[in-house]
Amino acid sequence: MSTELSESQDLNGLEQATDGTSRLTDICSGTVGNSMASIAEYYAGKSVLITGATGFMGKVLVEKLLRSCPEVKALYILVRPKAGQSMQQRVSDMMKCKLFDRVREDNPDFYQKIIPISSELTQPGLAISPEDVEKLSACINIVFHCAATIRFDEPLKHALQLNVIATQQLLSLAHQMHHLEAFIHISTAYANCNRKHIDEVIYPPPVEPKKLIESLEWMDDGIVRDITPRLISDRPNTYTYTKALAEYVVQQEQHRLNIGIIRPSIVGASWQEPFPGWIDNFNGPSGVFIAAGKGILRTMRANNDAVADLIPVDVVINLTLAAGWYTAVHRLVNGKTPGSLSRCEWLILGREGGRNPLEQAFRRPNANITSNYLINQYWILVSHKFPALIYDLILRLTGQKPQMMRIFNRLHKAIGLLEYFSSQDWEWNSENMSMLMSQLTPEDRKTFNFDVRQLNWPEYIENYCIGTKKYVLNEDMSDIPAARQHLRKLRNIRYTFNTLLVVFIWRVFIARSQMARNIWYFVVSLCFKFLSYFRASSTLTN
Ligand SMILES: CCCCCCCCCCCCCCCCCCCC(=O)SCCNC(=O)CCNC(=O)[C@H](O)C(C)(C)COP(=O)(O)OP(=O)(O)OC[C@H]1O[C@@H](n2cnc3c(N)ncnc32)[C@H](O)[C@@H]1OP(=O)(O)O
Numbered sequence: 001m002s003t004e005l006s007e008s009q010d011l012n013g014l015e016q017a018t019d020g021t022s023r024l025t026d027i028c029s030g031t032v033g034n035s036m037a038s039i040a041e042y043y044a045g046k047s048v049l050i051t052g053a054t055g056f057m058g059k060v061l062v063e064k065l066l067r068s069c070p071e072v073k074a075l076y077i078l079v080r081p082k083a084g085q086s087m088q089q090r091v092s093d094m095m096k097c098k099l100f101d102r103v104r105e106d107n108p109d110f111y112q113k114i115i116p117i118s119s120e121l122t123q124p125g126l127a128i129s130p131e132d133v134e135k136l137s138a139c140i141n142i143v144f145h146c147a148a149t150i151r152f153d154e155p156l157k158h159a160l161q162l163n164v165i166a167t168q169q170l171l172s173l174a175h176q177m178h179h180l181e182a183f184i185h186i187s188t189a190y191a192n193c194n195r196k197h198i199d200e201v202i203y204p205p206p207v208e209p210k211k212l213i214e215s216l217e218w219m220d221d222g223i224v225r226d227i228t229p230r231l232i233s234d235r236p237n238t239y240t241y242t243k244a245l246a247e248y249v250v251q252q253e254q255h256r257l258n259i260g261i262i263r264p265s266i267v268g269a270s271w272q273e274p275f276p277g278w279i280d281n282f283n284g285p286s287g288v289f290i291a292a293g294k295g296i297l298r299t300m301r302a303n304n305d306a307v308a309d310l311i312p313v314d315v316v317i318n319l320t321l322a323a324g325w326y327t328a329v330h331r332l333v334n335g336k337t338p339g340s341l342s343r344c345e346w347l348i349l350g351r352e353g354g355r356n357p358l359e360q361a362f363r364r365p366n367a368n369i370t371s372n373y374l375i376n377q378y379w380i381l382v383s384h385k386f387p388a389l390i391y392d393l394i395l396r397l398t399g400q401k402p403q404m405m406r407i408f409n410r411l412h413k414a415i416g417l418l419e420y421f422s423s424q425d426w427e428w429n430s431e432n433m434s435m436l437m438s439q440l441t442p443e444d445r446k447t448f449n450f451d452v453r454q455l456n457w458p459e460y461i462e463n464y465c466i467g468t469k470k471y472v473l474n475e476d477m478s479d480i481p482a483a484r485q486h487l488r489k490l491r492n493i494r495y496t497f498n499t500l501l502v503v504f505i506w507r508v509f510i511a512r513s514q515m516a517r518n519i520w521y522f523v524v525s526l527c528f529k530f531l532s533y534f535r536a537s538s539t540l541t542n
């Protein structure tokens with residue numbers, strides 16, 4: 001606990017600081033260890049409600065619960081119909097996913113424990129039927145709230161509707177649950193990214209959510225768009241802003257519910273479970289790896305002195321399940337996932353490239369990270385825009401539709417949105433997470449491992465890139481020789497292009513002027529002298 005805060009503790013274990021922050025403390029700390037059931041024993045016979053189960057983290061949560069807590073009674077998942085697919089169709093497709101192969105092997109009837117509930121979170125009452133509300137009220141023991149819009153460019157009204165209002169409505173539903181033991185809310189480590197040092201506290205919200213909701217209700221979309229930058233102020237996007245408001249909304253309920261808040265940083269592919277490298281989306285680093293692997297992204301701004309707070313999805317889910325177990329008994333857990341115990345350097349992220357090449361690359365992968373704005377702009381011009389222009393020109397000349405400039409414009413928009421996070425460094429406190437780790441039995445520490453100190457980052461990043469190839473792009477590993485052949489072809493094209501460029505420059509600029517020729521001969525002879533000097537000195541040292 002920070003000494004500069006003068007805090008008072010109430011009977012519920014909630015501490016209120018004079019600066020408006022609130023900290024959840026464990027009023028029974030030190031008593032857990034031997035007296036508590038193991039995590040799998042705790043979940044045995046429990047009914048769990050999960051929102052966002054069709055999303056990236058939700059799917060891993062469902063899989064891990066079914067595999068490592070086989071006695072769990074039922075998983076109720078809130079799902080909406082989407083893109084012309086019914087709820088049932090989506091759930092049955094989800095269960096066919098490769099992610100569930102291991103659990104399928106252990107128990108081919110695992111799907112019987114999954115009970116889909118139709119719900120559209122942006123609708124009043126979450127659009128859950130009265131019968132389903134009754135059913136959930138009667139049986140749910142633990143809620144994991146993962147659903148959110150994670151888009152950085154989401155219009156404020158929609159982000160507020162989903163990330164804040166839906167959370168409020170879910171909390172109202174939770175109040176009706178007769179046997180609820182814990183409500184775990186998945187937030188983000190960047191909810192308070194306007195601060196450099198982030199503690200395990202809920203900071204005062206940028207605005208009272210109720211007032212904001214009331215004000216935006218009558219405003220049309222144009223007005224909301226105009227005032228959004230003023231509202232989000234020193235936060236980079238509506239996502240982090242609404243996630244901060246959601247934390248506050250959740251915290252308001254902590255007198256009445258056992259609340260746990262998890263703040264993952266940048267969630268990446270799985271480290272170990274159910275198998276290394278599982279990933280299913282283009283978000284954050286995945287999109288960057290893919291764009292760099294396809295040879296489209298050649299430069300990006302990131303601070304090489306900072307660290308990339310990347311955390312594998314299986315680690316986040318293990319921590320989340322441990323937090324559910326602990327919160328149910330001890331009214332705690334408000335913590336960041338443990339990226340800070342072992343943090344990955346940006347350079348390690350940038351190094352992976354050509355080992356497992358992607359199919360049909362646009363250019364040879366050769367991405368650079370720089371923290372300098374002007375250098376980055378220079379490379380954007382030379383390595384992105386110029387080749388795109390040439391490629392589009394060739395497409396036009398061959399009667400095809402130009403497309404490369406459009407792709408690069410989208411890439412620049414996406415990378416621009418990520419730069420805020422890759423160019424800065426934050427300090428997080430993760431004492432609650434360390435405390436939680438100390439409370440696990442040795443067996444649970446293995447089964448629900450969230451200690452990333454043993455993680456070998458270069459190996460993890462390599463598996464991550466293979467995962468994007470296999471599971472996001474659906475490329476076959478057996479095509480790697482063909483992909484390498486394609487890269488060799490691209491190299492030869494580049495050599496030919498560079499040779500033609502030199503000949504062109506010679507013919508147009510140098511051959512016509514005596515002075516330019518003299519300068520050219522001088523530069524070439526200087527290069528030769530340097531080369532022979534280095535060759536001689538390397539022979540001497542050998
Ligand atoms: C050069 C360096 C080498 C590599 C070294 C560095 C690597 C690491 C970089 C790490 C970057 C730092 C990341 C920080 C992130 C901080 C995150 C905070 C954590 C969180 O709390 S939440 C999770 C983060 N959220 C996101 O990442 C969402 C960001 N995305 C968006 O907001 C939108 O997607 C975006 C970028 C605004 C684009 O919107 P739009 O143009 O409308 O496109 P869509 O998203 O609708 O996608 C349309 C379509 O395209 C597919 N797609 C998306 N990206 C790619 C891609 N890179 N390549 C190919 N295809 C892509 C997408 O799947 C859609 O397809 P559909 O078939 O579904 O239509």
Ligand SMILES: NC(=O)C1=CN([C@@H]2O[C@H](COP(=O)(O)OP(=O)(O)OC[C@H]3O[C@@H](n4cnc5c(N)ncnc54)[C@H](OP(=O)(O)O)[C@@H]3O)[C@@H](O)[C@H]2O)C=CC1
Pocket residue numbers: 051052053054055056057058078079080082119120121122145146147148149150162186187188189243263264265266267268281283284
């Ligand atoms: N991924 C990351 O790097 C990080 C994520 N987080 C947090 O983790 C949580 C999960 O993120 P992640 O799994 O990556 O996100 P995804 O975008 O993969 O999943 C979002 C989930 O929310 C559901 N959802 C969205 N809108 C609605 C709606 N209107 N009604 C019903 N369901 C809806 C989606 O359902 P559908 O399939 O129907 O669209 C999907 O299941 C979020 O709270 C996010 O803030 C925090 C830090 C980092």
